[in-house]
Amino acid sequence: MTTARILDFIKTRRPEGPCLVVDLDVVRDNFHAFRHALPDSAIYYAVKANPEPAILKLLASLGSSFDCASVAEIQMALDAGATADRISFGNTIKKERDIARAHALGVGLFAVDSHEEVEKISRAAPGAKVFCRVLTDGEGAEWPLSRKFGCVPQMAVDVLVYAHQLGLESYGVSFHVGSQMTKVDAWDSALADAKRVFSQLAKQGIVLQMVNMGGGFPTKYLRDIPKAEEYGQAISASLRKHFGNNLPKTIIEPGRGMVGNAGVIKAEVVLVSRKSDNDNHRWVFLDIGKFGGLAETMDEAIRYPIRTERDGDEMEPCVLAGPTCDSADVMYEKNMYPLPISLSIGDDVLIEGTGAYTTTYSAVAFNGFEPLKAYVI
Amino acid sequence: MTTARILDFIKTRRPEGPCLVVDLDVVRDNFHAFRHALPDSAIYYAVKANPEPAILKLLASLGSSFDCASVAEIQMALDAGATADRISFGNTIKKERDIARAHALGVGLFAVDSHEEVEKISRAAPGAKVFCRVLTDGEGAEWPLSRKFGCVPQMAVDVLVYAHQLGLESYGVSFHVGSQMTKVDAWDSALADAKRVFSQLAKQGIVLQMVNMGGGFPTKYLRDIPKAEEYGQAISASLRKHFGNNLPKTIIEPGRGMVGNAGVIKAEVVLVSRKSDNDNHRWVFLDIGKFGGLAETMDEAIRYPIRTERDGDEMEPCVLAGPTCDSADVMYEKNMYPLPISLSIGDDVLIEGTGAYTTTYSAVAFNGFEPLKAYVI
Numbered sequence: 001m002t003t004a005r006i007l008d009f010i011k012t013r014r015p016e017g018p019c020l021v022v023d024l025d026v027v028r029d030n031f032h033a034f035r036h037a038l039p040d041s042a043i044y045y046a047v048k049a050n051p052e053p054a055i056l057k058l059l060a061s062l063g064s065s066f067d068c069a070s071v072a073e074i075q076m077a078l079d080a081g082a083t084a085d086r087i088s089f090g091n092t093i094k095k096e097r098d099i100a101r102a103h104a105l106g107v108g109l110f111a112v113d114s115h116e117e118v119e120k121i122s123r124a125a126p127g128a129k130v131f132c133r134v135l136t137d138g139e140g141a142e143w144p145l146s147r148k149f150g151c152v153p154q155m156a157v158d159v160l161v162y163a164h165q166l167g168l169e170s171y172g173v174s175f176h177v178g179s180q181m182t183k184v185d186a187w188d189s190a191l192a193d194a195k196r197v198f199s200q201l202a203k204q205g206i207v208l209q210m211v212n213m214g215g216g217f218p219t220k221y222l223r224d225i226p227k228a229e230e231y232g233q234a235i236s237a238s239l240r241k242h243f244g245n246n247l248p249k250t251i252i253e254p255g256r257g258m259v260g261n262a263g264v265i266k267a268e269v270v271l272v273s274r275k276s277d278n279d280n281h282r283w284v285f286l287d288i289g290k291f292g293g294l295a296e297t298m299d300e301a302i303r304y305p306i307r308t309e310r311d312g313d314e315m316e317p318c319v320l321a322g323p324t325c326d327s328a329d330v331m332y333e334k335n336m337y338p339l340p341i342s343l344s345i346g347d348d349v350l351i352e353g354t355g356a357y358t359t360t361y362s363a364v365a366f367n368g369f370e371p372l373k374a375y376v377i
Numbered sequence: 378m379t380t381a382r383i384l385d386f387i388k389t390r391r392p393e394g395p396c397l398v399v400d401l402d403v404v405r406d407n408f409h410a411f412r413h414a415l416p417d418s419a420i421y422y423a424v425k426a427n428p429e430p431a432i433l434k435l436l437a438s439l440g441s442s443f444d445c446a447s448v449a450e451i452q453m454a455l456d457a458g459a460t461a462d463r464i465s466f467g468n469t470i471k472k473e474r475d476i477a478r479a480h481a482l483g484v485g486l487f488a489v490d491s492h493e494e495v496e497k498i499s500r501a502a503p504g505a506k507v508f509c510r511v512l513t514d515g516e517g518a519e520w521p522l523s524r525k526f527g528c529v530p531q532m533a534v535d536v537l538v539y540a541h542q543l544g545l546e547s548y549g550v551s552f553h554v555g556s557q558m559t560k561v562d563a564w565d566s567a568l569a570d571a572k573r574v575f576s577q578l579a580k581q582g583i584v585l586q587m588v589n590m591g592g593g594f595p596t597k598y599l600r601d602i603p604k605a606e607e608y609g610q611a612i613s614a615s616l617r618k619h620f621g622n623n624l625p626k627t628i629i630e631p632g633r634g635m636v637g638n639a640g641v642i643k644a645e646v647v648l649v650s651r652k653s654d655n656d657n658h659r660w661v662f663l664d665i666g667k668f669g670g671l672a673e674t675m676d677e678a679i680r681y682p683i684r685t686e687r688d689g690d691e692m693e694p695c696v697l698a699g700p701t702c703d704s705a706d707v708m709y710e711k712n713m714y715p716l717p718i719s720l721s722i723g724d725d726v727l728i729e730g731t732g733a734y735t736t737t738y739s740a741v742a743f744n745g746f747e748p749l750k751a752y753v754i
Contacts, residue, residue: 048702048744069702072745091744093648093662093700096723114650116722135652146704148660152653179704271470273491275512276529283525285470291672291738298675298705323470325425325446327523327556328675345493346473361668364741364748367425367468368449371741 001352002264018267018288019373026262037232041250047073049255049356054376056080067253071101099124113151122166129171130163132156136175136190153193157200172210181216184234195242212251219260256356263355269347282318289322289329293372295361297331307350310340324367378729379641395644395665396750403639414609418627424450426632426733431753433457444630448478476501490528499543506548507540509533513552513567530570534577549587550574558593561611572619589628596637633733640732646724659695666699666706670749672738674708684727687717701744
């Protein structure tokens, strides 16, 4: 997964300290794979996954649209060359003054999941398009999906009727099947829910047009994952099954699936030690940890592939931990990580599949450590 | 817990967005309380708890020493006016080049918990003082203490003998009873371990001088906590019990206990909603969450007191969540938080006891949100 370009960059540039290196060629390939898998869906890249300007610029040039979580992300997408009509303000939790700022920047598409949010948008972005997020169960996702976003389908109907009454354009329904979703048929039941919302609104004379099918597309970590094509086939089949010939416009919002496998973190082994003479396992401490960008190791949820210069040597399970004085800064302990016995202090390691949800999660200065640097090549 | 000075600052300055306000008068009071409670112990403020320059400057002027986790923190302590002899490089996981940098800055006191770290220090900071961290069980601590730091006491003996052999000054033993420790007698068994290490080294002609009793001193959240005095009495009694009349030099490293109750986060209610018409509870979304500074709500570990302008009105348990598009950005859900039913979008809330472990944990730009701002008054 570490491309020759990334290896070459690390070898020739020898960047000091932990850093993420992203290969734009992989992002380009991912974009084309999504476009090919779901040719009729608009791609809204989830900026939060990795907002590096060079990534946004590439995707804007390829024709991507952008799913933004804040006004700052909207500004980044605009700076990268996206026009406002290609931006969705996809966060269901927005300050009214941020809605007004987005509206002033030309953004006209907003996510909601409550009557209260509809009221804010009707005041701050009159006439805008809104889509309502519906709760899904997230079964099969490797990153926990809580009930934080969305409302039950029946309430979505009420919310969209209310939006219509307040002069907004009730535009569609969204859902999210859960991040790092490895079941290709996970979209099916949510699409059935979406269709029911469409039908109920149609009875009230409101014609919805769009289904935002969210993200959830996985990146390859240790286990193989289905190809974009397989997701495309399963989703297309579900769309036809539930909507028949009257297909809605659709949106997908890949984040992890767009950039996850495009990035590799170069880190360094700071210490290898044991806690007692007869300790069964070693502790390996890196110069990056849970607070330096690897937040998704929380509860050992995401298990990254790790490459070392000593691969091929005999392996032994280790506890893998970060460099801070925080006892919670341990990545893998319950489920220890096999690493070469010969791994030594000062060795570089490559943590693969780290293009998404790393730099931005990085703490600003925890323990005095700098945030994770990124190089986009 | 919100002082009149903090209330006045928020009222007159009306800072935009979530922010932490720290009252230096409270930090000063805390410093005097520790000094009074343990008059014979040197106070090494744990910089990682809150490295704001004004806090470090005040503590340096009061005579505090500093426990630093990185070269950046060492530099901050020096910039605040501390001399290098008042600085401990307390992280047991250090790059050899960082040890050399600290040594070049004049730092001569280092933490270790392994033979490997001793070797690095002997090369990069020859002749320095080292203390070895011993594992404790952390029972009674409200923030999880893992096995990440320290080694078993028998290994500490070997590590300190090895340090002596490599020309370092084997100076003492350290331990940490666990953060937010509310049992005043928690130091007793660790001090017994420390004494055993002292005795075993004495048999080999190595006279240790110092016990670093770490941090763990709590700050008041919702429950009352023992006073600094009570910790002082319990610790002094344990020291006499285990060391008799031959008392070692001692160090304490308060972080949370020094600044936790000195700070208050001002946040804003962004949304109050329900997931369905018959939902039993509301969701309250703030403009700060787990990735904006409230990382210690992880697993709902730390439960902060929250003040609103509507206190006194009828209360109802709520789910409390942050503003990002991350489903894990929920502070209190399993154990919901009672808040006034009248609480509304746009209301300010004050999150108390947030002077420690907030600003530095803040993500650098997650979802495009700025890191938590701090004002020290």
